[in-house]
Amino acid sequence: MTIPDYRFCVAPMMDWTDRHCRVFHRLMSRRARLYSEMVTTNAVIHGHRERLLGFDAVEHPVALQLGGSDPADLATAARIGEDFGYDEINLNVGCPSDRVKDGRFGACLMAEPALVAEGVAAMKRAVRVPVTVKCRIGIDDQDPEPALDTIARAVVAAGADALIVHARKAWLNGLSPKENRDIPPLDYERVYRLKAALPNVPIIINGGIGSLAEARQHLRHVDGVMLGRAAYHDPWRLLSVESELFGEPALFSSMKDVLTAMLPYISDQIARGTRLHAITRHLVGAFHGVKGARAFRRHLSEQGVKAGAGVQVLIDAMAQVDDEALAAAA
Secondary structure (H helix, E strand, O other): OOOOOOOEEEOOOOOOOOHHHHHHHHHHOOOOEEEEEEEEHHHHHHOOHHHHHOOOHHHOOEEEEEEOOOHHHHHHHHHHHHHHOOOEEEEEEOOOOHHHHHOOOOHHHHHOHHHHHHHHHHHHHHOOOOEEEEEEEEEOOOOHHHHHHHHHHHHHHOOOOEEEEEEEEEOOOOOOHHHHOOOOOOOHHHHHHHHHHOOOOOEEEEOOOOOHHHHHHHOOOOOEEEEOHHHHHOHHHHHHHHHHHOOOOOOOOOHHHHHHHHHHHHHHHHHOOOOHHHHHOOOOOOOOOOOOHHHHHHHHHHHOOOOOOOHHHHHHHHOOOOHHHHHHHO
16 A cells, blocks of 8 residues: 655545535645545444535545544444545544534544554454544643653554644643634644654644645654645635645646636536535635635625526626736735
8 A cells, every 4th residue: 555645635624624625625736635524433334425425536635534433333434435435534533522522532532542543453454545543632631742652652553554633632621622723732843753753654733734834844844734724714825735845836826717617516516406605615715815805705605695506606706806916916
């Protein structure tokens, strides 16, 4: 099995990184590694699989993130994901929501490294694609030094192919999921020390990274960088991934070109019964900071939700953006 290039990844984000969002992101970067929203093993095994797991071939390489703790269920769900064509199976050991804690998956599993390792081993036996883990540096009163080393060494011994580390603790008692994204202090140095301790294991850093310039700094210490909210809210950043991180030509020089290239996909999805707003809700930040961006967002928000809305809504919205200002911002 060839180890993938993890240099740049877009984080799995609930309610955000669905199949439409991933197509949009893929149009801007051929090299980014994309991740699905977290899907629970129970949903994968018993739910509507095409609705939950279906994706467009253009999205490759794309990983399926699973939430769960039962090794047998993880193995079954991983096998289903591989059969659907996902290039990687990622286990969530970092989500701090109450629903996740109650279901015994996500960040609460940081306290059960042996169980996580058992799940990883079961998935490795079930699939041929890489199996990876996304975790925090610790939870609640855990000391991040032994806590992160313990979970990392356990899952690596079980066969994990890479480890993605959100460089914050998760406080399961006292902070909301939203607060857990901002309040616990970032500790990038802790992730750097993990990489130094595990030189042969791909380590990807995540958490609070807001630009490709910051990503380049992190890549001096780790194998990969994962952007989350910065990639979603300011997707124009992805236009420079190829040139800034891989030394390759950009796919598009203009966000208008990206959205124009997306029109056939949108038309096809609408013909399949998808409502326009389900796609365009991911595009509202496309022109952030450019003259006409507010009018673009307003047009999409007001017209995109209407019954029968089609690609002309997006075309008309793009016409609100000043071409000269867009060129100056490029």
